[in-house]
Amino acid sequence: MSEHGADAMRGVPWPSNGLSEIPFRLYTDPEQYRLEQERIFKGPTWSFLCLAAEIPNPGDYVATTIGETAVVVTRDAAGGINAFVNRCAHRGNLLCFERQGNVNEIKCIYHGWTYDLTGKLTGVAFERGVKRQGGMPPEFRKDEHDLARLKVAELAGLVFGSFRDDAPDLESYLGAQVVGGIRRVLNRPARILGRSTQVLPNNWKLYSENTKDTYHASILHLFLTTFRINRLSMPGGIYIDDSGGNHFSQAKLDYAAEDADYKREGLRADSDLRLEDPSVIESVDEYGDSVSVQILTIFPSMILQQFRNTIAVRVIRPRGLEKTELDWIHLGFEDDDEAMTERRLRQGNMVGAAGYISMEDGCVGGLSSAPCASTTTTAGW
Amino acid sequence: MMGGYDAASQPFRSSEAAIRGFWKKYRALIGN
Numbered sequence: 439m440s441e442h443g444a445d446a447m448r449g450v451p452w453p454s455n456g457l458s459e460i461p462f463r464l465y466t467d468p469e470q471y472r473l474e475q476e477r478i479f480k481g482p483t484w485s486f487l488c489l490a491a492e493i494p495n496p497g498d499y500v501a502t503t504i505g506e507t508a509v510v511v512t513r514d515a516a517g518g519i520n521a522f523v524n525r526c527a528h529r530g531n532l533l534c535f536e537r538q539g540n541v542n543e544i545k546c547i548y549h550g551w552t553y554d555l556t557g558k559l560t561g562v563a564f565e566r567g568v569k570r571q572g573g574m575p576p577e578f579r580k581d582e583h584d585l586a587r588l589k590v591a592e593l594a595g596l597v598f599g600s601f602r603d604d605a606p607d608l609e610s611y612l613g614a615q616v617v618g619g620i621r622r623v624l625n626r627p628a629r630i631l632g633r634s635t636q637v638l639p640n641n642w643k644l645y646s647e648n649t650k651d652t653y654h655a656s657i658l659h660l661f662l663t664t665f666r667i668n669r670l671s672m673p674g675g676i677y678i679d680d681s682g683g684n685h686f687s688q689a690k691l692d693y694a695a696e697d698a699d700y701k702r703e704g705l706r707a708d709s710d711l712r713l714e715d716p717s718v719i720e721s722v723d724e725y726g727d728s729v730s731v732q733i734l735t736i737f738p739s740m741i742l743q744q745f746r747n748t749i750a751v752r753v754i755r756p757r758g759l760e761k762t763e764l765d766w767i768h769l770g771f772e773d774d775d776e777a778m779t780e781r782r783l784r785q786g787n788m789v790g791a792a793g794y795i796s797m798e799d800g801c802v803g804g805l806s807s808a809p810c811a812s813t814t815t816t817a818g819w
Numbered sequence: 820m821m822g823g824y825d826a827a828s829q830p831f832r833s834s835e836a837a838i839r840g841f842w843k844k845y846r847a848l849i850g851n
Contacts, residue, residue: 449851457839457846458820470849477848615828643845650837653821675830676837682826683844685837735837737844 449473457682465641465807471759478738479505479756482605483683484591484598484612486740486753487511487521489767491595491628497541497555501534503755504599504739509588510534510544511597514555519592521599522557522585533585557585593617594624596742596751612736613679619686619734622725623744627772631782634766636791640803642739642756645764648799649733649741649752652676652687658802661794664709667719667746668731671699683737691723691730718787718794721746724778745795747778748785760807764800766790 450463450470464470479485488500493513500511501524508524510533524533526546533544533553543560544553550563559580567573588599591608598608609617638645648654655668662668674689713719721730724747734742741752749770755763766789770782788795822834826843829836 449849452846452851456824457826457842458824460842473849477850478845481848483848643841646841647838650841651835652832652837653835655832670831670833674832675828676832676834677828678826678837678840681844681847682840682842685840687832687837689832735841737841 465643466759468759471756474756475505475507479507480601482600482602483738484600484605484608484736485738486736486751487590487597487599489595489628489630489751489769490519490592490597491630492538493519493597495540498538499534499541499544499555500538501536504588504601505756507601508532509599511590511599512544512555512557518556519590519597520556521588521590521597523588525585526551527559527583527585528562553585557587559583559585594620595628596620596624598736611681612684613681615677616679616684616686616734616736619677619732620742622727622729623732623734623742623749624769625725628749628769629772629774631768631770631779632786633768634790636764636766636800637757638762638764638800638803639760640762640807641760642754642762644803644806645754645762645799646735646738648803649735650685652733658798659795661788664711665713665719667795674731681737684735686732686734686742688729689731690728692728718784719746721781721785722778743789745789746785747782748789749782750789762803764791 450461450467452461453459485504487502487509488511492500493511496513496515498513502509502511509521510524511519511521514520525531526533526548528546528549528551531546531548533546551559552561554560562574562580565574588601589603589605591598593608605611656662656670668689672689672692674687676685676687678685730746732744739754743750743752751767751769753765755765757763768786770779787793790796791800820835822829822836826836826840
């Protein structure tokens with residue numbers, strides 16, 4: 439029996455010990471979804487919380503989620519970053535409603551329980567009662583009712599949290615190569631250019647797979663193939679950490695790469711189509727290494743994308759078995775000049791919910807969901 | 820299976836190795 443004991447028996451059974459056959463029920467089974475919340479999102483993993491640049495000043499906070507659990511991230515008076523569950527220790531009421539803001543303390547609107555910026559309970563309304571009647575019992579101790587804190591770590595301006603004290607330190611969790619992939623892209627202070635959220639009509643894992651799927655990119659996304667932006671024939675590779683969960687892929691721009699394979703597959707490799715305004719794909723080699731595409735994933739729910747000069751953090755947020763919210767945070771750097779900012783914004787038309795490239799990813803998960811619901815057979819990877 | 824059966828780094832991209840990596844990590848955590 440596994441370390442999870444008898445509880446593990448309630449999950450979806452796997453047909454083999456291999457990694458290439460996945461039961462479709464993994465995407466549709468309610469009990470599996472519950473297990474994922476407990477063992478993955480609240481397990482010994484690290485999830486993206488926010489950018490450090492979003493909470494530069496004491497009192498700044500961001501309200502976010504890990505899986506379906508509401509979390510608050512704060513900057514305290516000493517400059518430290520804290521994260522705790524966004525639920526009052528009293529009755530579980532949601533504490534912070536706005537996505538971000540600045541406060542001196544966090545007060546629950548329900549019964550006025552108050553917490554400092556580290557999540558410590560500092561005040562209980564009418565703790566000693568009214569007119570010496572009622573109130574909390576004498577043995578009540580505020581220091582036993584702090585908010586449930588998360589372990590926090592920061593890397594290259596990205597703030598991560600974990601529910602588990604026994605989670606490995608962040609860099610060990612990611613592996614040296616993936617850490618290098620993050621530092622390559624976020625090599626100086628970032629700033630947010632914009633953000634959006636799209637709703638995907640599918641289980642969260644279908645999008646996770648999509649972001650790790652280098653095979654599909656220049657097949658589903660004909661914009662890439664047609665305008666020779668990214669083809670599998672261009673130089674590149676896949677780097678996967680020992681755990682398997684974290685990875686990045688890279689592709690280098692090489693218009694002279696042999697494309698006989700594409701011609702044979704009939705993938706619009708010899709199109710006469712031309713962009714009326716090619717400025718949307720015009721880019722500069724800002725890192726000096728010719729890498730035009732890097733897609734990096736951090737298990738379970740974060741993607742760092744460098745697509746030419748567009749840089750974005752994507753966050754996968756499960757919202758039930760067949761609904762997923764996908765957050766896009768579009769980035770530039772503090773030292774970008776006006777021309778670079780305009781370039782990043784223009785190239786931003788290629789990504790996001792309606793992006794020339796990524797729009798297909800917003801619907802292909804839904805096309806996979808219907809077969810998942812109607813069959814018990816396996817998918818092959 | 821595209822690119823083989825394992826979940827290791829590869830010097831090419833016509834592969835589903837990273838998807839297999841996702842399931843490797845997933846199974847280790849879920850416990851089934």
